[in-house]
Amino acid sequence: MTDWPKNVGEFLYHISPDVIAIVIGGFFFQLWFTKRANQSESINYLIEGFDELKADALEYWNLDGAVPGELRKARLLEQKIKGTTRSLATDLKNYQTRYKTEMNHEELMMDVIDACTGGSLEGNERKHDEGRYILISNTINRVRTALIKHKM
16 A cells, blocks of 8 residues: 555656647647638638629629619629629638638639629620629639638
8 A cells, every 4th residue: 555656656657748748739639620610711701702792793794784773773783793802802812821722812813803894894885694694603613612622
């Protein structure tokens, strides 16, 4: 019975390096997991923004600028599209900078802006453009796919 403190000390002496290694490993795993979870949340935020942009752009290009009742709604959607594309361009650039991805955000955003604005975004004589639906959908889906590749 008198050897009990000595045995506990020897036990702790032999097990302490393992315990320290497990604690340090757990700490680094938690850091890595938190970073990946934050990256995943950022991707979800960007995807929601691109989905909103797609819905607004598709609605805009289905409106006829020559119809007086639709002109006011078209003007509102023009501003939403311009603001959303600027916001998403900044958010995508920040995402790429923070997570060091190999994604070419400038090229992707140029394609999105070209698809959504069509060069005649604020034209008074603009007619609805049914063919733009596929272009907008494909372009934004390509960006979504590029983002999802980086998700957990």
